[in-house]
Amino acid sequence: xxxxxxxxxxxxxxxxxxxxxxxxxxxxxxxxxxxxxxxxxxxxxxxxxxxxxxxxxxxxxxxxxxxxxxxxxxxxxxxxxxxxxxxxxxxxxxxxxxxxxxxxxxxxxxxxxxxxxxxxxxxxxxxxxxxxxxxxxxxxxxxxxxxxxxxxxxxxxxxxxxxxxxxxxxxxxxxxxxxxxxxxxxxxxxxxxxxxxxxxxxxxxxxxxxxxxxxxxxxxxxxxxxxxxxxxxxxxxxxxxxxxxxxxxxxxxxxxxxxxxxxxxxxxxxxxxxxxxxxxxxxxxxxxxxxxxxxxxxxxxxxxxxxxxxxxxxxxxxxxxxxxxxxxxxxxxxxxxxxxxxxx
Ligand SMILES: [Mn+2]
Numbered sequence: 001x002x003x004x005x006x007x008x009x010x011x012x013x014x015x016x017x018x019x020x021x022x023x024x025x026x027x028x029x030x031x032x033x034x035x036x037x038x039x040x041x042x043x044x045x046x047x048x049x050x051x052x053x054x055x056x057x058x059x060x061x062x063x064x065x066x067x068x069x070x071x072x073x074x075x076x077x078x079x080x081x082x083x084x085x086x087x088x089x090x091x092x093x094x095x096x097x098x099x100x101x102x103x104x105x106x107x108x109x110x111x112x113x114x115x116x117x118x119x120x121x122x123x124x125x126x127x128x129x130x131x132x133x134x135x136x137x138x139x140x141x142x143x144x145x146x147x148x149x150x151x152x153x154x155x156x157x158x159x160x161x162x163x164x165x166x167x168x169x170x171x172x173x174x175x176x177x178x179x180x181x182x183x184x185x186x187x188x189x190x191x192x193x194x195x196x197x198x199x200x201x202x203x204x205x206x207x208x209x210x211x212x213x214x215x216x217x218x219x220x221x222x223x224x225x226x227x228x229x230x231x232x233x234x235x236x237x238x239x240x241x242x243x244x245x246x247x248x249x250x251x252x253x254x255x256x257x258x259x260x261x262x263x264x265x266x267x268x269x270x271x272x273x274x275x276x277x278x279x280x281x282x283x284x285x286x287x288x289x290x291x292x293x294x295x296x297x298x299x300x301x302x303x304x305x306x307x308x309x310x311x312x313x314x315x316x317x318x319x320x321x322x323x324x325x326x327x328x329x330x331x332x333x334x335x336x337x338x339x340x341x342x343x344x
Pocket of ligand 1: 217218279306308322
C-alpha cells in the first residue's frame with residue numbers, strides 16, 4: 001500500500017534504506033498485516049519484511065517475506081556511508097544502538113513525517129476496512145439496545161463485555177479499551193470500566209471495532225430511566241454541537257474551524273468541553289490529521305476522522321457523542337447508530 005509513493009520519496013530524499021522495527025504501525029501499513037516481531041526494510045527498488053517463522057505471512061505485492069535466521073542482520077549490514085531512514089517516533093534506544101553497529105558510517109534520517117503524510121490520505125481499500133469496522137460497531141450497539149434489561153446488565157463491566165463479545169462474534173477485534181461510564185463516572189473522559197452498578201442516569205459507551213487492522217470509534221449515550229427536561233436539553237445542545245461540526249465539514253475547511261463551530265454552540269458550556277474535537281483514525285485509533293482547536297490542517301479527500309464533543313460536570317455526569325467520518329468529496333458518517341436519546 002502506497003509503497004510506490006514511498007519509494008519516490010526515498011529517491012527524492014536520497015535515502016538508501018529504511019529500517020522499521022516492530023512495534024511500528026507503519027509496518028502494518030505497508031504490509032497490511034500485523035506481525036510481531038517484524039523488521040521491514042525498504043530501498044528505492046525493493047522491500048523485504050523479516051517475520052518470525054511462527055507467523056503465517058500472506059503474500060504481499062512488492063514485498064519479499066523472509067524469516068529471522070541466525071545472523072540475518074549481517075547480510076544487510078555494510079560499511080558504506082549510506083543514508084538510513086528510521087521512524088524516530090517508534091525507534092527504541094536499543095534498536096538505534098544496534099543500527100549504529102550494523103551501519104557504522106550511516107547518516108540517520110527521520111521518515112516519520114513522510115509516512116504520516118501518506119497515511120493521512122486513505123485509499124478506498126482502507127476506507128472500506130474502516131467502514132466495515134464501523135458497521136460491526138453499529139451492530140454491537142443496536143444489539144445492546146435490543147438485549148438490555150436490568151437483570152442481565154448490572155454493572156458497567158457487564159455492558160463492556162457484551163459490546164466486546166458482540167464485536168468479536170462478528171469477526172472483529174476490540175480496537176481500544178472499551179469505556180462504559182455510569183453517571184458521574186462519565187465526567188472523567190478516560191474513565192476505566194469498573195464494577196460500578198448501573199442506576200438511573202446517563203450511561204456513556206465509547207468503543208470501537210477493528211477490522212483487518214483498521215479501527216472504528218463511536219460514543220453513544222443512553223439514559224437509564226426517564227431523563228428530566230434539563231438532562232434532555234443538555235443532551236440536545238451537545239448533539240447540536242456535534243451535528244453542526246459535521247455539517248460544516250467540507251473540502252478546504254480547517255479542523256480548527258470545526259472545533260470553533262462546536263464550541264460556539266455550547267456557549268457557556270464550552271468550559272466543560274475539555275478535550276480536542278476529534279482525531280484522525282486508521283491503523284492507529286489516534287492519528288493524523290489533528291482535529292481540534294487551532295488546527296490549520298484542511299479537510300481533504302481520503303481523510304477519515306472523528307467528531308466527538310463532550311461536556312463534563314465533575315461529580316455529576318458527563319456526555320459525549322462521537323462518530324467516525326470519511327471525506328470523499330462529501331462528508332459521510334460511517335458510524336450510523338441513531339443519536340436520538342434512548343431511554344432504557
Ligand atoms: Mn475517539
